[in-house]
Amino acid sequence: IAGITQAPTSQILAAGRRMTLRCTQDMRHNAMYWYRQDLGLGLRLIHYSNTAGTTGKGEVPDGYSVSRANTDDFPLTLASAVPSQTSVYFCASSESASNEQFFGPGTRLTVL
Amino acid sequence: GQNIDQPTEMTATEGAIVQINCTYQTSGFNGLFWYQQHAGEAPTFLSYNVLDGLEEKGRFSSFLSRSKGYSYLLLKELQMKDSASYLCAVRDSNYQLIWGAGTKLIIKP
Numbered sequence: 001i002a003g004i005t006q007a008p009t010s011q012i013l014a015a016g017r018r019m020t021l022r023c024t025q026d027m028r029h030n031a032m033y034w035y036r037q038d039l040g041l042g043l044r045l046i047h048y049s050n051t052a053g054t055t056g057k058g059e060v061p062d063g064y065s066v067s068r069a070n071t072d073d074f075p076l077t078l079a080s081a082v083p084s085q086t087s088v089y090f091c092a093s094s095e096s097a098s099n100e101q102f103f104g105p106g107t108r109l110t111v112l
Numbered sequence: 113g114q115n116i117d118q119p120t121e122m123t124a125t126e127g128a129i130v131q132i133n134c135t136y137q138t139s140g141f142n143g144l145f146w147y148q149q150h151a152g153e154a155p156t157f158l159s160y161n162v163l164d165g166l167e168e169k170g171r172f173s174s175f176l177s178r179s180k181g182y183s184y185l186l187l188k189e190l191q192m193k194d195s196a197s198y199l200c201a202v203r204d205s206n207y208q209l210i211w212g213a214g215t216k217l218i219i220k221p
Contacts, residue, residue: 035211040213041213042116042199042201042210042211042212042213042214043155043199043201043209043211044211045208045209048208058208059208090154090155097207098142098207100145100157100160101157101209102157103154103155103156104154105153105154106153106154
């Protein structure tokens with residue numbers, strides 16, 4: 001079934017630990033995005049990739065890194081987690097930067 | 113700075129009509145999107161406006177006025193399943209989406 005998947009669904013993490021959130025899409029979309037969603041705030045863009053091999057910084061990139069080695073996968077890494085990174089993380093993809101975005105089911109991350 | 117404003121919460125009655133407003137101030141404009149998000153789920157695409165006017169899609173319509181920096185989402189014949197948050201997002205000059213905080217719509221029988 002075509003779509004976008006994320007793993008894990010949820011995670012509790014000790015502060016200072018390293019964590020990678022996985023995102024995979026099988027729609028052959030060129031563009032992919034990572035957002036965080038916090039209560040009372042709009043979705044905020046962390047990092048994006050307009051095509052495989054390229055990445056860019058969004059509104060809130062500090063403490064996060066991404067890679068785009070191929071079209072399908074766009075992992076998000078927290079090098080040393082802090083409690084302020086507690087959030088729901090959504091991965092999204094679109095055919096190009098000009099098209100609507102399709103979202104994965106999200107990862108609920110708690111950093112203690 | 114960039115800003116998207118929408119009401120935090122609205123209540124409406126099943127079978128009625130509701131209009132959710134969105135005003136924006138962004139660096140450039142390359143289209144406005146509306147998404148629906150049920151509690152605990154991912155946002156799903158509803159509509160897209162890039163030119164002024166009304167776009168109709170079944171029970172949902174979306175309107176845009178670029179000169180006023182204003183859009184609304186109109187939901188007709190409300191059903192209980194329409195209870196959700198509705199997110200307004202504007203694509204700016206860098207082709208990035210700037211998101212409002214969302215409007216939580218509560219439908220009462």
